[in-house]
Amino acid sequence: MIESFADDIWIASGPTVTGAGGFHFPTRMAIIRLEAGGLFVWSPVALTEDLRDAVDALGPVEHIVGPNSLHHLFIPDWAAAWPQAQLHAAPGLDTARPDIRFDAILGDAPDPAWAGTLDQVVMRGNAITTETVFFHRPSGTVIVTDLIQHLPDDWFSGWRKLIAKWDRMTGPEPAMPRKFRLAFTNRKAARAARDRLLAWPAERLVMAHGAPVTEDAAGLIRRAFAWL
Template sequence: MTLQAFGPQIWIADGPVLTAAAGFRYPTRMAVIRLAKGGLFVWSPTALSPDLRAGIDALGPVEHIVAPNSLHDTFLTPWRDAYPDARLYAPPGLRARRPDLAFDADLADEAAEAWTGQIDQVQMRGAWITTEVVFFHRASRTAIFTDLIQHFSPGWFSGWRGLIARLDLMTGPAPAVPRKFRAAFTDRRAARAALRRIRAWPVEQVLMAHGAPVTSDGRQFIARAFDWLEPA
């Protein structure tokens, strides 16, 4: 696992494939943003291999470790152990799921003081599965989604899992919000309010935890991905 530059002061790294409920296999991806004062903001950390750690340490000190939703917590403990001076941030719902972790702060609907003016954020409220915090890195004009938008190749899942993935829009012709997440948004008004903030960002690139990055026309991409949420 090695870091790859994704724009000014932002890097990404792909991690191991994890097996989730019912045997569905998911690749993992993380992002690292270097803030103005040199400290690092680590989004959705994946497995901390020696090579990855060496690359991270070469960029600067890890100051902020962020779990973007309550489903992305697998590797938080080793990162907490490796970087005990970093602040660990919990998204809505994760403190209750992980009482073993000592979180330093909660991710709110506005940027924390440490990254105000550099990284914007909004809670995508209204879904019962999880409340995902979506980020926007201003310097690279990158929107960062976790599970809300996904895209797998048609052959990634096989057998009955392949059928379910296709019906769920996980393996369609383009990245999409899976049908299970669409159905989970029982409070569409809250979701639309969050989406309006996201669509106001001058996005050019889009990162997803489970799908190839989008490197151009990010605003149009987000509009297409969430056209099902717009009021009739």
């Protein structure tokens, strides 16, 4: 259910979700224990009783984060389960989900509650979504939602398999899907955010849609953003 990824960071896989065009995607979330002992929940997956029990065993949930405007389906269930938690939205998510009461909008500076553990940068200039990328300093883990993906070659079939290959959702290594590349209409803003991201001493990579990376994470991230 929940597996340890590094000291004070855990990951959990959820059920597949179906997006536009009938494309289905695996889901993954991350849970981080902050310095004071509270939990930071990133991109929560579908909440089950077993998952709730496992999370409660780690500590109190204090922050629930929607890292872009596409990852929000299960936030209401988590907010109901832990009503004391603060809800944080990437820019644009609050507009996409006006029914959710968000406490704060994510910016380029980490919230004081997690500034000692996490850094972050907002990838602006994309017409599809504005994503906040996080960096877990103690483990050297970069955490991305949709900007880097990697699905098995046989994940899709038929015409969807052909489109996924063209889109770079599948391939020899994790990469930025072509649709997100094309959607960066403000490349100056994108490059500024990329430069901050590449300055992090990355050792690991966690993706919402793809297996975690524990080797050559810095090189992989650099290659994923090299087109900019």
